[in-house]
Amino acid sequence: MIRPLELLIGLRYTRAKRRNHFISFISATSMIGVILGVWALITVMSIMNGFHKDLRERILFVVSHVTISGDDGKLADWEEVSARVQGNAEVAAQSPFILGQGMLTKGNEVTGALIRGILPEKEKDVSEVLDHVVEGNAAALRPGDFGIILGDTLARILGVRLGDKVTVVAPKGKVTPAGLLPRMKRFTVVGLFRIDMHEYDSGIALVHIDDAARLLDMDGEVSGVRLRLHDVDRAPMVGRQIDQDLEQRYYIRDWTREHANFFRALEIEKRVVFIVLTLIIAVAAFNIVSTLVMIVTDKQPDVAILRTLGMSPGSVMKVFMVQGTVIGFVGTVVGALLGVLTALNVQTIIPAIERLFNTELFPVSVYVITDFPAELRWPDVTWVVVISLALSFLATLYPAWRASRVQPADALRYD
Numbered sequence: 001m002i003r004p005l006e007l008l009i010g011l012r013y014t015r016a017k018r019r020n021h022f023i024s025f026i027s028a029t030s031m032i033g034v035i036l037g038v039w040a041l042i043t044v045m046s047i048m049n050g051f052h053k054d055l056r057e058r059i060l061f062v063v064s065h066v067t068i069s070g071d072d073g074k075l076a077d078w079e080e081v082s083a084r085v086q087g088n089a090e091v092a093a094q095s096p097f098i099l100g101q102g103m104l105t106k107g108n109e110v111t112g113a114l115i116r117g118i119l120p121e122k123e124k125d126v127s128e129v130l131d132h133v134v135e136g137n138a139a140a141l142r143p144g145d146f147g148i149i150l151g152d153t154l155a156r157i158l159g160v161r162l163g164d165k166v167t168v169v170a171p172k173g174k175v176t177p178a179g180l181l182p183r184m185k186r187f188t189v190v191g192l193f194r195i196d197m198h199e200y201d202s203g204i205a206l207v208h209i210d211d212a213a214r215l216l217d218m219d220g221e222v223s224g225v226r227l228r229l230h231d232v233d234r235a236p237m238v239g240r241q242i243d244q245d246l247e248q249r250y251y252i253r254d255w256t257r258e259h260a261n262f263f264r265a266l267e268i269e270k271r272v273v274f275i276v277l278t279l280i281i282a283v284a285a286f287n288i289v290s291t292l293v294m295i296v297t298d299k300q301p302d303v304a305i306l307r308t309l310g311m312s313p314g315s316v317m318k319v320f321m322v323q324g325t326v327i328g329f330v331g332t333v334v335g336a337l338l339g340v341l342t343a344l345n346v347q348t349i350i351p352a353i354e355r356l357f358n359t360e361l362f363p364v365s366v367y368v369i370t371d372f373p374a375e376l377r378w379p380d381v382t383w384v385v386v387i388s389l390a391l392s393f394l395a396t397l398y399p400a401w402r403a404s405r406v407q408p409a410d411a412l413r414y415d
Helices: 004-015 021-062 078-085 118-124 152-158 209-217 230-247 262-300 300-306 313-344 346-357 378-404 408-412
Strands: 064-068 091-106 109-118 132-138 148-153 166-177 179-193 204-208 224-229 249-254
Touching: 004 179, 004 300, 021 313, 021 378, 064 230, 078 224, 078 230, 091 118, 091 152, 091 209, 109 118, 109 152, 118 224, 118 313, 132 209, 148 313, 152 179, 152 204, 152 300, 166 346, 179 209, 204 209, 224 230, 224 313, 230 249, 262 300, 262 378, 262 408, 313 346, 313 378
Parallel strands: 109 204, 148 179
Antiparallel strands: 064 224, 064 249, 091 109, 091 166, 091 224, 132 179, 148 204, 166 179
């Protein structure tokens, strides 16, 4: 337990002007190091939290919570499957779909894309992609009209606008008297959507399910049934339950399995970044060791006088522990405040820096999403503060112990 006298002397040593300016410089450097480490760690952790949350939301705009399909990628009895699944209380909505790959061409421009056949009136119940149509109207997807809705990035790649024609070439050909010819059909662009996620905006095209069936030669069949659940976090459990209800005759996958490696990589990256940035705090905290060692050397006559006046070695140790802890405490508090302020305003700070230096710090094609999210989580802030304070405290133990070992006679011999 630190008594008022030890606390008073420790704080006085912290505030006092030292004869050795180099010691003052090292002390200030230690404090600045702690500030920068805590600041960086809170900011980066908040950005990674926001990135993870925003990425999950954008993926769920397009990806279904649970998907039922056949082992060969086709589902002929989808209406029977849909009727059996309808009785599950966890299922909020469902919709059949057809999925295939194709090439889209317009003039000299050619690019690949996923062709998804949907029922517009049901698709709105299982995904939010049609809620992000920025031009045109999803109602224009009518069977037999061969309309198509493109991601806005995909439309820019092809150089098309609303009303333009694009040719869709399916990989599966058709046999004719003239030989094997590719399946192709001209579609009219009736809408553009934007998810603000490069992978989807540049790689997905939506058509009516009947038109997709004709293009991909899937008359009477679909690729599967997409399900939307009341609770997206229960998708793995509900998927296993549906698999048992359907007697394990179909291939069931949920959104966590479709992107399992991706989200696992994000979690691993978050842990690695936490460890690396914690090492910055550790370096700054243990810089306090060198600061206190020099202070102890500088204050040996003072320590000898205190010991002569009756102060115990334990009390001397506590004096220097107070001094080192104050350095760590001030650095931690200031760093935490800067980190919290930065995390709360990062979406304003990053665009301002990009405008100032006329550059794009995080290119869309590399970092997947177009904006820069951040989510401040107070448990993360608490962990950072606790770790920083603990490291700062540990850094004071050895120098403080050295101070407590000073012998008054030896320290005052030449003074």
